[in-house]
Amino acid sequence: MDELDSAIVRELQQDARQTNRALAQKLGVAPSTCLERVRLLHQRGVIRGYHADIDPAALNRRVEAFVSVQLRPPSRQVIEGFKAAMFALPEVLAVYVVAGEQDFLVHVSLPSLDTLHSFLIDRLTERREVVSFRSQIIYDSARKHVTAPLG
Amino acid sequence: MDELDSAIVRELQQDARQTNRALAQKLGVAPSTCLERVRLLHQRGVIRGYHADIDPAALNRRVEAFVSVQLRPPSRQVIEGFKAAMFALPEVLAVYVVAGEQDFLVHVSLPSLDTLHSFLIDRLTERREVVSFRSQIIYDSARKHVTAPLG
């Protein structure tokens, strides 16, 4: 994981579809060298895949929210079950098991506030292991991709 | 945004680097047709880009957390300023402006618990607009990519 690897990772995070030649030229190495490095990054598990970034609005998801959920009892079985159930729902973007008062943070995206409300009522309230939940609607967000190693 | 477009989006979310020919074959259309569709999806802003998915551990980020922050006053200027300041930090993966008791949810990733602690002390406590904050360490997480339109 030297400087060249880091640069490749940085470039492919910004644009995963640029040609290997363009990538090689930016980094000042031969295309074959670049290709071999990328292959090794794959093999080592550093690069886990390539994904298109899609506008949520185009998929009819104009409302995003975080839902904090408290479970009872917070046993392994209950946590794993809840996690799997949430993850299987199409409205769910991500599930986080966290430390603190709440046990879960569920990132959801839906067409509207109405559908969010229905989601909460139908998918959370009805689950018996859910003690309480609190939803935080996202007004604005900014995400980025990790560029450089820390430390 | 017909069925073919949805299928293209779904496929490119799962693997953004598959060849156009392979994509076309999966969907049962000619490569030229497929390419034209992808071009239009770009132009319409549906596809916003392509990004490599990198293992955080490879970038020395073994600890992730959400930090909820309350600001005072929650004016536009303060919010925008805080958002920009957080977003500029390399430890920050995402910034969410949310409704509720807290004003912000900041997603961070760091090498260790020590560096997380330092981050909180050095980057949040010292900011005068920060009234309070609470950090939720992420024990486990699962993310996915939106596959189909809702509604």
Add this chain to the structure above:
DNA sequence: GCTTACGGCCGAACACTATTCGCTGCGGAT
């Protein structure tokens, strides 16, 4: 009901790209 114009898809052609593989040069070890 017939004609016509339009939009989307197709398939072949061409330029460009990925991918392989043997060669070369450098650095460390003996």
Add this chain to the structure above:
DNA sequence: ATCCGCAGCGAATAGTGTTCGGCCGTAAGC
């Protein structure tokens, strides 16, 4: 000093992206 091994390189080949003219199905107009 010599050898060994690794990493990068460049040419060759197979495969890919991209363009473009033509075709067909649809829908509107007369």
